Amino acid sequence: MSNETFNSVWDAIETDPVKAEKLKIQSDLMMSIVELVEKWNVTQTEAAKRLGVTQPRLNDLLQGRFNKFRIDGLIKMAIAGGLSIKVDVKKAPSRKPAKTRPAAEITLHPA
16 A cells, blocks of 8 residues: 555556546546536536537436547537637656556545
């Protein structure tokens, strides 16, 4: 067991830094679209129309079905919903090489 600290859950579960960054971006996009839909306070059918997707597709997003979405599709939905996207590129915190990185234990706590 390791007491190593990570900057995000994605860094803890994905040793490839490129894949971890893609997961962070995907997660941020999904959460932003879900927040937007919740603020609209409309039916899923109406929200799906606004985002340019079907209601079942929107339901997958709202249910957090992460594996059903790619970044490019999420960008299309975000833009259709009136969101703008900004890419913030900065120096990353130092990372241990994946080969020597110990496995981390992740504990989830109810909110």
